[in-house]
Amino acid sequence: MFVSYKWLQDYIDLTGVSADELAEKITKSGIEVEGVDVLNEGIKGVVIGHVLEREQHPNADKLSKCLVDVGEEQPVQIICGAPNVAQGQKVAVAKVGAVLPGNFKIKRAKLRGEESNGMICSLTELGMEGKVVPKEYSEGIFVFPADAEVGTDALALLGRDDEVLELSLTPNRADCLSMLGVAYEVAAILDREVKFPETNQEPTAEKATDYVKIVVDAQEDNPLYVAKMIKNVKIGPSPLWMQARLMSAGIRPHNNVVDITNYILLEYGQPLHAFDYDRLGSKEILVRRAVDGEKFVTLDNVERTLTAEHLVITNGTEPVALAGVMGGANSEVTSDTTTVLLESAYFNGGTVRKASKDHGLRSEASARFEKGVDPNRVRAAGERAAYLMAKYAGGEVLDGAAETDTLTVEPAVVSITLEKINRVLGTELQMRDVKEIFDRLQFTVSIEGDLITVTAPTRRGDIRIEEDLVEEVARLYGYDNIPKTLPIGSSTPGKLSEYQKKRREVRQYLEGAGLYQAVTYSLTSEEKAAQFALEKRDTIRLAMPMSEERSILRLSILPQLLEVVKYNSARQNDSLAVYETGAVFLANGAEVLPEEKEHVAAVVTGLWHSHLWQGEKKPVDFFVVKGILEGMFAKLGLSEQVEYVQAQVDGMHPGRTAEIRLNGEKIGFIGQVHPSVQKELDLKDTYVFELSLKAVLEANAPVLQYEAIPRFPSITRDIALVVNKETVSGTMKNIIIEAGAPLLKEAQVFDLYEGDKMEAGKKSIAFALKYANPERTLTDEEVTKVHERVLEALKEKAGAVLRG
Known part of the structure; x- marks a missing residue:
């Protein structure tokens, strides 16, 4: 509702209250005033002019040369492009030196060789919206009534020397959708009388x-x-x-x-x-x-x-x-x-x-x-x-x-006690204070002992129950005046649970690693519902789905994330990393509510790093995504409890997919999307992971142990081992660490060879081993003894032999 400050003064005396002060008082009483618009702000020098003469511009078909009286000693010549300008009109003229909306300053100018000393203005040029300009003047200048006085302020005649309050009304305050309704409200706030408009006239004899x-x-x-x-x-x-x-x-x-x-x-x-x-x-x-x-x-x-x-x-x-x-x-x-x-x-x-x-x-x-x-x-x-x-x-x-x-509308009659008003508001108001508030609202009040009976006028259709009366008292008494009290009783300060803390850490880590968070639908189609599911269960269908595309509760987050990447890739944003933490829904039978489990999933595609000046481009691969996960597990203190085991997953690349295990239990998978799925989605090589976030966050991390910085040097030995192609490097690493304990501190793969100089069915894997003793310097004999034990264990358990 737009409320003119000057118009409002027809119904209520606003002496001593500016528009801004009134806006603040109305807002504090419960109706938000979004702003006060000064209609003539930044505009000056616009007066009423009288067009004494009008003739065609000698050098332009669409321009008129006008002689205009602007209330000064001599009339001025103004070139005007409006099609409706004519002799005898009273018009708005921006004189030389005037300022129009947008800080547009009027100067003397020459238009097609003729001098122009001002500008004849349309209403839109004076800051009015085109949709409110009368149709007959929408394509030209506005013509004032013939009795408009030359030289006076044109903006005042147009009512632009005004301020407009924009009220943001809630649906229950329909009474303020009128100037009289706002006048009643302001009268209650300022404790002043409402003046009603004139309606009396002499009717004719006819009925x-x-x-x-x-x-x-x-x-x-x-x-x-x-x-x-x-x-x-x-x-x-x-x-x-x-x-x-x-x-x-x-x-x-x-x-x-x-x-x-x-x-x-x-x-x-x-x-x-x-x-x-x-x-x-x-x-x-x-x-x-x-x-x-x-x-x-x-x-x-x-x-x-x-x-x-x-x-x-x-x-x-x-x-x-x-x-x-x-x-x-x-x-x-x-x-x-x-x-x-x-x-x-x-x-x-x-x-x-x-x-x-x-x-x-x-x-x-x-x-x-x-x-x-x-x-x-x-x-x-x-x-x-x-x-x-x-x-x-x-x-x-x-x-x-x-x-x-046939209308029968009775005013609402509501009763309330003074004790309840004070109890709800936490105040100590007296009966006279409450009665005064209702009198200012022009509500009829009767009092019997502690009971207050209020008859609300029909214009206030929002007054129906006791709580409505409490609200009226509160807002007119002033929310700022209500005493502030602390709750009574014991309370526990709010805080995040351990699970919530860890979930927040996971999100912050993934975003710090360069992934964007996505929020996708939990509803999907029958075709996509079971794709990439960690647990195979029956799907759960909505009783009344909005569409078949959103009819099934998801078993996996990845199908929706792949749709996100597909959407972006189609719009040339083909290097993207997104993740989501959200629920999947697992059926427990027809008559049992489904089980919700929280998962975390991510999709990464395109270039991981691109430094064009250095000529460096690094596309995403399996180890980039695995590194992201390893960093997350390290942050949660679970690195030693997680292992990756080669696996086959529907929809995933058969040779670039691994199962993720936590303390020996499967919690998810990581790998490349199958080439056929990538082709169907029109994606480049795309790598994903999905795992049970619930299992990760509920896992107990070992107590953090600090070790002193080694004082004694370590010894490094490299070994190249020939094994069958099916042998997994992770298995070999576990054998090495187990056999080399406690002196063996690290074992890392640094080379893999499967070339033509290797016999069929074999491959060479090279490891770098680091030995150290925190208490003294190791001797070659000690290291050799442990090293040979490692080689023997590899031979027995993995069939590995040193490469000659």
Whole structure:
């Protein structure tokens, strides 16, 4: 809701309260003010000018040479490109030295050889949005009324010397969707009186009921319908002050009658509609549900197909308006209209919402009906509009109104004790304090002992229960004034569990290693659900899936991560590393809830390092991804408990995949995606891992042991061993470490040879062994003895012999 500070002063005295101070007070009372927009900020030097002469520019077909009186001693020459500029007009002129929005400064200039001393401005050039500029001036300059005084501030006449508060209203505060509603709120905050607008006028001898009869078939949808009749109206532009207020609120002016209905919408929060009585074609207004398939052309000249769920206003036979949403093209007010039927009604919010949604016609009127209008303001709004039409459209208001009224809305009556108010708020308010607050809100209050009974006006439809009254007292008393207290009783300070700490460490480590976190759907398709699953179980299907692509709970995270990489690769982001920690869902039978287990998975593809200046490119391979995992296990203190064993996994490369074991138990796998899967996804070589994060984080890491830095030198021996091709280096390393203990400290593979100089079925693996004793320097004899024991163990257990 946009609230004009100057307009608000029509209803309440704001002396001593600036717009910014008012915004702060409203925010502190519970309605957030998102900002205060100063409409003329940064603009100066714009005045009313009178075009004395206008002639064609001698050197340009689309330019005019104008002589303009700007209130100075001599008129000035201004070159103007607007197509609608003409002699005799009153226009907005930015004089030399003026500043327009965007810090655009006006200087003397020559345009096609002719001097220009200023600029004749359109409304958009003065900072107004194009969508609110009257249509007749949307392609040119704005023409002021003939009585506009030359040389005066043009921005003041346009209402731009104003500040607009933008209220962010919650759905329960529909009462503030009007200037009067905001005035009530501000009056309560400032403890001041609300001034009501003028509505009295002298009606004619003729009665409205002689011209129209109201019949309502759908009384649940429309319990109150009031029609005022105004004769002899003269269609023309509305007063400039009214146009300015509408534009500041984001509504485009049309003509005096339509503008008045929109003005009342903003002033009272009550939507109105004006029909051209002579085009109705009957003396009856029938409100009914539409017939399925019934056609109707709305004001935007679009033919709408209606259903029985839509409420329509008809002339007895055919629709003339979609109730609460939009009028019909067959009864709109035009420049020839002389008699207006003014509708002011109470429509059911749900019915209006249905029509608005079905036809995509969200409007200021429909929004107010949906949230709820004040039923006791329906007639008053109609009377106010009729008053303005008599004043600004020369109309004659007929006596009374034609109406149908079956509305029974009673004000809400809620009782509460002073003790409960103080107990909930933690305050020590006295009865007089609480009564004063309700009096400022203009709620009717009666007090019996400690019991307070409040009758809330119908404009406050949000007041229903005791807690609503507590909220009203709290916000008007001031949230800042409520005492601060600590909870009573024992409490445990919040902290992360050990599991949560470790999970956070894993995420931070993977991101530090260069992987991006992804969050993918837990729902997938039947085809992908079981791919790469660590545990093979039945899939779990949703009872009511949104689509087949999202119908099964996943057993693995990898299929979704591969889709992420595929999506990025298709957009030329083909070097990518992503990971996800999330749940997979394992079935436990038809009548048992599934088991959730947390997994961690990653996908890496493309280049791992790229230093083009140095000519260095390192594509991802198995050992890059394995190194990432080893770093993670090291951070968790599990390095010694993890081993990698060659394995076969569906969808993975048969020779580049390993099973990951923790303390001998399988927890996941690592490797390259099978070439056929890569081809199907249009990916380069892609490496992945997935493991049970639950198993990793719940594993007990050994107590950290610190060792002194060795004081004595170590001895290194290299051995090249010939073994069968099927022999795994990890097995050999375990044999070496076991046989060489305790002097053997390290064993690392540094070479593999399978060339033509090796006999068929054999390979050569070279290890670097490091021996050391922390207490003394080793002798060659000691090392040789242990080294021979290692070679003997390799021969017995792995069939390995030294390469000659």
